[in-house]
Amino acid sequence: MGIDSTGAERAVDLLSEGFRGARVLIVGGAGGIGVEVAEQLRALGARVVSASRRGPEPDVVQAPREDGDLVAVGVDLTRPATILALAAWVEREFGGLDILVNTAGMTRSVPLRAIEQLDDDTIDEVVTSNASGVLRIIRDLTPALRRGHAPCVVNVSSVAARTGVGSNVAYVGAKAAMDAMTIALAKALAPEIRFVNVAPSALDTDFAKGRGPEFIARTIAATPLGRLATPREVANAVLAGARLLIMTTGSTIYVDGGRHL
Numbered sequence: 001m002g003i004d005s006t007g008a009e010r011a012v013d014l015l016s017e018g019f020r021g022a023r024v025l026i027v028g029g030a031g032g033i034g035v036e037v038a039e040q041l042r043a044l045g046a047r048v049v050s051a052s053r054r055g056p057e058p059d060v061v062q063a064p065r066e067d068g069d070l071v072a073v074g075v076d077l078t079r080p081a082t083i084l085a086l087a088a089w090v091e092r093e094f095g096g097l098d099i100l101v102n103t104a105g106m107t108r109s110v111p112l113r114a115i116e117q118l119d120d121d122t123i124d125e126v127v128t129s130n131a132s133g134v135l136r137i138i139r140d141l142t143p144a145l146r147r148g149h150a151p152c153v154v155n156v157s158s159v160a161a162r163t164g165v166g167s168n169v170a171y172v173g174a175k176a177a178m179d180a181m182t183i184a185l186a187k188a189l190a191p192e193i194r195f196v197n198v199a200p201s202a203l204d205t206d207f208a209k210g211r212g213p214e215f216i217a218r219t220i221a222a223t224p225l226g227r228l229a230t231p232r233e234v235a236n237a238v239l240a241g242a243r244l245l246i247m248t249t250g251s252t253i254y255v256d257g258g259r260h261l
Contacts, residue, residue: 014243015244016045023046023094023098024046024097024098027100027137028078029103030050031070033156033235036234037235040239045079049063049071049073051073053075056073058089063093065216077134078129079213080133083133085185086137093225095147096147096148097148099151100152101153103156104130106129108193109167112165112166118169131181134178144198145193154197154198154242155197157199161199182195182196182197195250198253199256200256201229201256201260202219203228203231203234223258224259229255240253
């Protein structure tokens with residue numbers, strides 16, 4: 001049976017219609033996934049704000065005015081005051097928010113069995129940047145999302161939340177918390193706001209390569225499709241969750257080559 005070209009064309013139309021002029025905030029926009037999401041959104045005509053620790057203070061930034069524009073702004077999920085400042089900036093500059101993508105987070109490689117090597121600072125930073133900081137930014141941006149057009153929050157989690165195997169125990173727990181929050185928020189804020197989780201496995205990036213060839217070999221061996229995912233494939237899922245899968249909320253899209261099976 002061949003592919004229904006009419007259906008495929010309609011999917012492209014939905015993406016074009018859904019993102020043209022859309023007000024999008026990508027938290028973690030300076031990372032590999034965030035950069036790829038931003039590039040695809042700009043090509044589809046979205047007005048994109050990339051928030052990261054590297055960005056300038058919100059007070060000196062103006063929102064993107066034209067379709068396809070991109071601006072950078074600063075936020076640090078471990079510092080609640082910067083989250084409040086970003087939320088105030090979104091209110092002032094945009095008045096509402098259509099799509100929020102949470103792809104920020106940090107981790108460090110600490111063997112799961114070597115839990116005694118997991119120091120307090122690492123636990124606090126990993127949990128805050130991957131879970132509690134994400135909850136704060138969703139909370140503070142909910143008023144803007146409620147005024148958005150077909151608002152959707154896409155959280156980038158990890159297959160580690162399902163498998164229990166990740167860069168360290170704190171990271172596994174933080175991503176599991178994100179998964180649970182996505183379900184809870186999907187129920188609590190329906191039908192006004194949709195929530196979608198995207199859960200990749202290890203990606204073909206410098207971080208994975210930095211963990212050594214043995215790690216990559218083990219990961220590929222445990223992946224039915226036999227390779228690492230790419231940031232582009234994760235970005236594809238983010239876009240689909242935000243504007244194609246309009247009857248989906250509280251669900252997780254795995255971009256892991258079957259690693260979670």
